[in-house]
Amino acid sequence: MITVLFNDAPRQLATGETVAELLQELVLPPRGIAVAVNGEVVRRADWASHALSDGDRVDVLTASQGG
Amino acid sequence: MFSLAGAGFTSRLILGTGGASSLHALEQAIIASGTQLVTVALRRIDATEHGLLDLLARLEVRLLPNTAGCYTAADAVRTARLAREAFETDWIKLEVIGDERTRLPDAVELVRAASQLLDDGFVVLPYTTDDPVLARRLADLGCAAVMPAGAPIGSGLGISNPHHIRLIREAVSCPVILDAGIGTASDAALAMELGCDAVMLATAVTRAADPTAMALAMRHAVTAGHLAAQAGRIPRRDYALASTSDSGLVTWT
Numbered sequence: 001m002i003t004v005l006f007n008d009a010p011r012q013l014a015t016g017e018t019v020a021e022l023l024q025e026l027v028l029p030p031r032g033i034a035v036a037v038n039g040e041v042v043r044r045a046d047w048a049s050h051a052l053s054d055g056d057r058v059d060v061l062t063a064s065q066g067g
Numbered sequence: 068m069f070s071l072a073g074a075g076f077t078s079r080l081i082l083g084t085g086g087a088s089s090l091h092a093l094e095q096a097i098i099a100s101g102t103q104l105v106t107v108a109l110r111r112i113d114a115t116e117h118g119l120l121d122l123l124a125r126l127e128v129r130l131l132p133n134t135a136g137c138y139t140a141a142d143a144v145r146t147a148r149l150a151r152e153a154f155e156t157d158w159i160k161l162e163v164i165g166d167e168r169t170r171l172p173d174a175v176e177l178v179r180a181a182s183q184l185l186d187d188g189f190v191v192l193p194y195t196t197d198d199p200v201l202a203r204r205l206a207d208l209g210c211a212a213v214m215p216a217g218a219p220i221g222s223g224l225g226i227s228n229p230h231h232i233r234l235i236r237e238a239v240s241c242p243v244i245l246d247a248g249i250g251t252a253s254d255a256a257l258a259m260e261l262g263c264d265a266v267m268l269a270t271a272v273t274r275a276a277d278p279t280a281m282a283l284a285m286r287h288a289v290t291a292g293h294l295a296a297q298a299g300r301i302p303r304r305d306y307a308l309a310s311t312s313d314s315g316l317v318t319w320t
Contacts, residue, residue, distance in 0.1 A: 007111045007112065007113055008111075026112070028112065031120055032120040032153050032154060033112070033153055034109065034149035034150065034152040034153035035152075036145070036149060039145065041145070041148045041149055041152055043152060044152055059111060060111065060112045061109045061110060061111055061112060061149055061153060062109070062110070062112045062117075062120075062153060063107040063108070063109065063119050063120050063123075063130075063132075063153065063154070064107065064108045064109065064110035064116075064119070065084040065085050065086070065087060065093070065107070065108065065116075065119060066083065066084060066085040066106065066107060066108025066110075066133060066135045067083035067084065067085055067106030067107065067108055067131070067133040067135055067160060067162075067267075067269060
C-alpha cells in the first residue's frame with residue numbers, strides 16, 4: 001500500500017495504482033475533470049500510465065460556479 | 068455579431084456563474100440574459116456541486132474557464148493548464164489578483180502570466196485594470212481581448228473612470244470587454260456607449276433580488292448601449308436647442 005495526499009486528505013492506494021484507477025474509485029461526473037500530481041498537470045492521455053507514488057500530492061478538480 | 072478569437076456571438080453579454088443561489092436560479096438567469104458565453108472556475112472536486120457542466124451543456128453556452136483566486140503568474144498558468152484539460156478549451160479568462168481587499172489585477176504578474184500562456188497556445192482574455200497603457204501592452208502581446216475592470220469585482224460601483232475605458236477603446240484594436248463593477252443596467256449600457264464590445268458581469272445578476280429580471284435588464288441594456296454607440300450621440304451643449312421650430316408660432320397679443 002502507498003499513501004497519497006488526495007485533495008489534502010491522506011488516502012491509501014494499492015502500490016503502483018495509476019491516476020486512471022484512482023479516478024475509477026471516486027464517484028465523478030463524466031466530464032470536466034483535471035488532475036494534478038505534485039502541482040503538475042497530468043494530461044488525460046497519460047492517466048492510464050501515470051503510476052502514483054507514496055507521498056504524492058494528488059488534486060482532482062472540476063467546474064465550480066465562478067467569475 | 069460580436070467576434071472574439073474567431074468565434075461569433077450574437078449576444079454581447081458574458082455571464083459569470085458565481086454567486087447564484089442555486090443551479091435552477093442560474094439556469095433561469097442564463098436563459099433570460101441571452102448569453103452565449105459563461106465563465107466557470109476550477110475547484111477541488113469535493114468542494115463543488117455537481118451538475119454545473121451538465122446545465123451549461125444543455126443550455127448550449129460556450130464555457131470560458133477562469134483563473135479566479137490566483138495571486139501569482141505561476142498559479143494562474145497552472146490553473147489555466149488544468150482548465151484546458153478539464154474543459155477541452157484553449158480559452159482562458161486570466162485573472163491574477165494582487166490584493167484580497169480590492170481583488171484588482173496585479174499588473175506585473177498578469178503580464179507575466181499572459182506571456183507564458185500565449186507561448187503555450189492559449190487564447191488569453193485578461194482581466195486588467197482600467198490603465199490604457201497596460202491594456203495596450205496586453206493587446207500587443209497577442210491577447211484576444213482586454214477586460215478592464217469598471218470597479219472592484221462584486222462592488223456594484225459601476226464604471227469608476229469612464230474616460231479611461233474610452234482611452235482603452237482607442238488604444239487597442241482587439242475587443243474590449245468591460246469586466247467587474249457593474250451594479251445595474253445603466254452601468255452596462257454606459258460601458259457599451261463608451262465603445263466596449265461586450266460586458267462581463269456576474270454578481271449584479273446572481274445576487275440581485277430577482278436575478279432573472281436583472282438578467283433580462285442587462286440583456287436589453289447591453290443591446291441599447293451598443294445601438295446608441297453605433298447611432299452616434301448628439302454633442303452636449305450648455306443651452307437649449309429648440310426641437311420645435313418657432314416658424315408659424317402664433318403670437319397672442
